[in-house]
Amino acid sequence: MSAGGRSNGVSDGERRDGEEGEGEGVRRLEETLRLVRFCRGLRWDDLPEDVRKRARICVLDFAANVYGSLELAEVRAVAEYVRSLRAAPEAAALACGYRTAAPLAALVNGTLAESIEAQDGLRYGGNHPVSAVMPAALAVAEAEGRTGREFLEALVAGYEVANRIASSVHPLHTLSGFLPTGTCGAFGAAAAAARLLGLDEEGMTNALGIAGYLAPISMAEVLMGGFTAKILQGGQGALAGVVSAYLARAGVSGPPYVLEGSELKGGFTQITVRGEPNLEKITEGLGERYTITDMYLKPYSACRHTHGAIQAVLEILGDGDVQAGEVDKVEVFTYAMAVVAVGKGLGDNESFVSAQFSIPYVVAAALLDRELGPRQLTAERRADPALRELMSRVEVKLDEELQKVYPEKTASRVELVLRDGTRLVRQVDIPKGDPRDPMEEEDVKEKLLRFAGSRDRGRLEELCGTIRRMEEVADIGRLVELF
Known part of the structure; x- marks a missing residue:
């Protein structure tokens, strides 16, 4: 058994890129395996400056949504329910005044990221990665005592995973009745969490496989019917991703072909799409083009x-x-x-x-x-x-x-x-926040201050300053304390 999970019977040295096993049992692993290898190899210093800048801005935008969402009674009810569980204090429920188990912190903070509908988004994926990836990465980074740089590396990796999977099934995934923020977000959350846990290739592959099993269905009926359970889709995806990574570390295995599927036709892109997904989009330009720079940000709290x-x-x-x-x-x-x-x-x-x-x-x-x-x-x-x-x-x-x-x-x-x-x-023609008319750091800071209402201005300024130099933060807990 490896540190990452149960052995699949083929060592890395024996496995050819994109294959597992021999004979009739051969399964293509190209997309899932390449994603895993990309996520494990990503380094902050190697990223283009526009990617690093955008990652910090996405964190700032996340903070704005955290404060804004607490205006809603339903959001506060979710936070109070999780507080009542009295789970081990591993990570903070941001701006809520308590700590809880890392998966539950991810649930609450994902709800805070999602609820006011002012979250970032990928136009050609139909998803909002911040709602699942950011809370998962933050909860695990805090629980494991990781640095700001390690958090940012995991964040960029998680965004790539969530966005690329969403793009491969868009728009058929939504037309088939699913919301990709939760479904695809669970994979991004698992990748970010696995990266922060230091899982090896097999372990991260298992984490993604488990995430495919635990991911929320995220029924489009909930959104189209106006039901407030919609606010949970990001948090549920975040929770699933965090649990998947920890279970993979504990030795639980998941299918290494979770995205592509096998002859059983049970892979994620096979069961959540009525039609043909575009699997090439999962790895097209991987490591050369970063989808985080394609994100739009929202100045307003609406679709x-x-x-x-x-x-x-x-x-x-x-x-x-x-x-x-x-x-x-x-x-x-x-x-x-x-x-x-x-x-x-x-x-x-x-x-x-x-x-x-x-x-x-x-x-x-x-x-x-x-x-x-x-x-x-x-x-x-x-x-x-x-x-x-x-x-x-x-x-x-x-x-x-x-x-x-x-x-x-x-x-x-x-x-x-x-x-x-x-x-x-x-x-x-092109609403503000699109990459062609972007919201820059000062625009997002103004959004944060507006959404934060009467909260202490000095503390908010300190939070913004800490996010601006996040890669220098020695312990992510320092950032969390400022909420």
């Missing part, structure tokens, strides 16, 4: 498909002294996916999840409050009669010209029709 409309409204308001009371109606023109996914209004008893996925709601809230953040999602704000009345006057329409440029551009045009007949128009 990305709503951001063009929100930005257009706020730009119109910024151009002049327009008051919400002057608005007769609002027309939002956009592409078909946005019309279908986020084009409807918010019912009387619908949750903040439904609000995050409603252009009429977020546009009305932005018009009234001149911002769209966590406090626009609370039960009190959603129930406001003035907001709901204005929402009823927001129309979402398909624009054939904007449809033609999708998905290269996720464009929206807002036309505010005032009571005096004036029509104010603004079109946003």
